[in-house]
Amino acid sequence: MSDLFVISRADIFAIYPKILANILHREELKRAKDGVLTQDFIPLPTDNDYQERVYYRLLAVQKGINDLIDSGIPLEEVVAKKIKQQWDPDLMIISPLSTPASGLSLNRKKCVVDDPMDFVSMDMLSAWNLNDLTNAGKLLRKPPLPCHFRDEHEMRRVYSMIYDVYRYKHILNQALHDVKFFQHYPQLRDDQNRVWLLLFDLHLRHFLRRDPKERVREKELYHKSDLQVIHDNIWNNRIHLAASISRLRIKNSALNLMELLPPHLQDNDKVAIATANPIVTGWINPFKLPTKAEAIESFRKIGFLESEEAENGEVPLKQLYFKFDKLCPLFLSCIPLDRSEFAKSVLMKENLFIMQDRAFTLGPAIFSRLLEYFEVEGDVIQTHLSSQRSIAYLGGLFQGNYRVNDIIIFGAGQRLHEYNDYMHKLEISNIRMRSENFCQMPIQSTILEKVVGVFITTPNSYSAINDPIDLICSRGGDLSMLEVLTESEMSESGKERVAKILEEQRESLRLAMSRPQVQFILYGTHSMVETENKVMVNLAIESVNRAAHARHVKMYKEKKRLEALAEQDGLNAEQLEKLQGIPSSKKKSKSKEDETKNAPESESSSDESESGSEILENSNCDDEYSHIKVPKTDIFESIDIPDMCMYQNKCIDAKSSGCFLSLIKRKKITRLDEKHLILMAEKRGLFGDTNPKKERARIQSRSTKKEEHVSIQPVKIKRKRSEEIELLVDRLSQHTHSSLIRSDNVQKQSHDHKLILFFPRLCEYSYQHHKRQEEWINREVARQLSKE
Missing domain, CATH: 1.10.940 (N-utilizing Substance Protein B Homolog; Chain A)
Known part of the structure; x- marks a missing residue:
């Protein structure tokens, strides 16, 4: 029992890589023993069943629009976006065209965060x-x-x-x-x-x-x-x-x-400094103070003035002054005469102002603007309820965002009613709390079918936070968390706890990337351990991309097997399509070399020119299938977090802020909107056959002399115009929704033309364009016939 404290002087985080290595080793052993594990199977965006669900869901939305129009509501009101009032539009909205890095803000000022030691x-x-x-x-x-x-x-x-x-x-x-x-x-x-x-x-x-x-x-x-x-x-x-x-x-x-x-734990008394620091940080509750002007007036009533900005952006904070943060919307810092008296003020008692450390607002501030950045709409989720104040802040940030439908928070557990009561006290009404654990939700859960963005906030070591007391207070005074934060030796129970945390981090990342509707993921920790940060993210991306490639290899093998059976049984292409439920592959007359070169991606993967695809570099894959291409919609990549501060490039420093953030996205974002519905309908043949070769063969097989002349003309026109004109002639020969509307011989039915109501401007342009092309083609055909 002598020298007990010597044990505590070891670096307890040095064991994290070893624990993670043991987890991976056990998983590989289990895979070798049992074959394919459950996590090796992930649904992909190019799967037929998923695309069919999306198609009918978007079609149901279209039907709702049609019903509204039939009820007499003007088209402009139906399709117009209902823009909500935003608390601070300059900070809340960001897109690839408006980020500071886009060049719109050339003279960047320095963004300064006040150092507590100065005060x-x-x-x-x-x-x-x-x-x-x-x-x-x-x-x-x-x-x-x-x-x-x-x-x-x-x-x-x-x-x-x-x-x-x-x-x-x-x-x-x-x-x-x-x-x-x-x-x-x-x-x-x-x-x-x-x-x-x-x-x-x-x-x-x-x-x-x-x-x-x-x-x-x-x-x-x-x-x-x-x-x-x-x-x-x-x-x-x-x-x-x-x-x-x-x-x-x-x-x-x-x-x-x-x-x-x-x-x-040798951190120069950071907790004592945070406690004695006169600077108060927190965020304005937009549900009680809906405008920035009202917030400023509320602070003025208790004796505060807004700090003016200097030209270089460096504004030292003074007593009885406040200033808004340049990165985190709703967030501000102030120096009251007495922190204790400020805590008793009207702002605090009526929950107009919520005290919180800045480290716990960076993640929600970035996540709330990614929908705008990637230009997607839908539901968003947070995987773990780490702090009820952070959840409330996220709800406040999404309060004026028309792109988000529902904000779903998992992990409330038995404290669900307590958290709901807190949200009710703050009058935050756009948060849906769930008691379930995110890692236990089924892949095909209807709760998650519209989720496009995931904010992963798994438990971690919290070793990088500068103010752990803020975390404890925001969790209602969790003494068990205090014991974890001050752990100084890695006992067997400690190793088991760390292993569970690492497994949950890995599982959360894998499950988030395993849902085909998810387009981007923000992974956040408050850890200085690389095993929990970049290493964990890279391992998860590699694992999911490897599983996606294995899935395409499996589909390729199955397709080749069915083709072999079809060749053996003498099935034609149409019968093979019926057997597979997919378009047939290359003709049997092609050589094996051509088949390898033009190997199909999957049953439902799109052309390379349309969605883009690439060969997944993976040393674990057999060389025999290294040529299999995976569509970019099926794989993920890690990218830099876009610059969202108007004052400084890359203003998020994980080491100084105590917050590690990693942004993961699909290599090609799929926006489930009206354009996507039109593309899916076109692929399903609702606009006619899009295969020009097959259509020409059908036209040339007609027996009448008049039809033979008509079928020959596109070949002559091809010498004068591009191949797109030939494709257009073939497509115009088929009935489409537009041709049915324009035809005087066909009565217009509601189900024939309502699909165009999704994007009226585009359809009107398409109508005029097709009309001009058709008139030109008729003139060309008449001219050629007159010459003959």
Whole structure:
């Protein structure tokens, strides 16, 4: 039991790569034993069943539009986007054409985030009082005693003290062991947390008595919080305990106790600095203050003024001033005269302003603008409910975004009603809480069928956050989280906990990328461990892309097998199509070399010219199938987060901000809109056969002399015009929705023409264009006939 604290000085994060390697090794062993695992199968956007579901869903939307038009609502009102009022449009909207990196903002200013050390008085560090100590004692008691905080500032002070107690627990425990404290007082062995608390307080007082004026009050408060017995026993052993702590420090050549802590806890008292920091950060609740002008006026009523901007963008914050953040919408910083009094203000009591550390707003701020950036619409989800304040902030950011339908949050568990009550108190109405775990949701769940974006916020080590107390307070005072944050040795139970976290991170990424409707994913942690960050993201992308390639290889093998059976049984192309449920492959007369060169992508993959495809580089794939191409809609890539700050390029620094973010997207984004529906309808042959060769063969087989002349003309026209004209002639010979509308001999039915109502401007242009082309073709045909 000697030198217990030495164990704590090891780097506990060095074990993370080994634990992840063990997870991957076990998975490979299981795959070798059982063959294909469940995670090896993922549905793809090019799957027939998925495309059919999307097609009929979009068709149902079209039917709803048609019903509205039939009811008398003007077309312009039906198809027009209902733009909602946005709190700060300059920050809330961003697209590839409006990002600072696009060149619209050439003279970039410097975006400065105020350093707390510029404002903190060193005399205020660790300035806990008797009330804080006794409240901490109530919380650490088993079972805990009721504890009521006057304001949030007091709550932060109490939990910051508990954080430091847990941080130094191995040193304190070593000192207690050296003097055989628990052997002399065995009844206190089950109450060691509070023994550490009072010993730590005594160490901060240099083992001296309190001021005489406070001794009476100390005795009264200790009796109420059941701390008097522990205090008396520690006080009686104060000389031996002081000597033991001094020996530990001298033996290890440490100038102070902080040098005896493990590397990740030697953070220059960041918690004490965050507690004593006079700067208050948080965000405006847009559901209660719907405009920026109202927010500014609310701060002015309690004596604050908005800080003016300098030309170079560097604006030092002053007392009784506030300034809005340049990256995070709704977010601002201010310096009140007294943080405790500010916590009791109307802004805080009526939930007009929510205090939160900036590190926990960066992820939601980026995620809320990705729908606009990728120009997609649909539902979005957050995989884990890490903090109810972060969830509320995300709801506030999406409040004016017309591109989002539903915001679904998973992982509420048994605290679902508590979280819903908090959202109701803040009047946030656009959040849908779910008690289920995201990793346990079925792939084909109807809840997720319209999800286009995923924000992954899995549990992690939280080793990079600068203000862990903000996380604890936002989680309602989670003492178990405090113990995890101050963990200083990797026990067997700790290794199991880390393994579960890494597995959940990997599974969340895989499941998010396994849903064909998902177009982009933002993965966020507050960890400084690369195993949880970039390494985890790269492994997940490689795994999912490998599974997609394996899926296409399997479909290619099945197609070749059916073709072989068809050739053996003498089936024609039409029968083969019926057997496969897909278009037939290359003609049997082609050589094996041509088949390999033009190998089909999958049953439902589109042409390379249309969707783009590439060969997936994968050393694990057999060389025999290395030529199989995977459509870009079926694979993912990691890209840089777009510049969203109007003042500085790449203003998100993971190390300084304590927030790691990684953006993952499909190599080709699919926008499930009216254009996509028209393309799908065209592929299904609703606009006529799009295969010109097949159509020409049918036309030339006609027996009448008149039809023979007509079928020959496109060949002559081809010498004068491009091949597109020939394709156009063939397509115009077939009935389409447009030709039915224009025809005087066919009565116009509602089901024949309503499809064009999705995009009226495009259809009107297409109509005029086709009309001009048809007139030109008729003139050419007449001219050729006259010459003959």
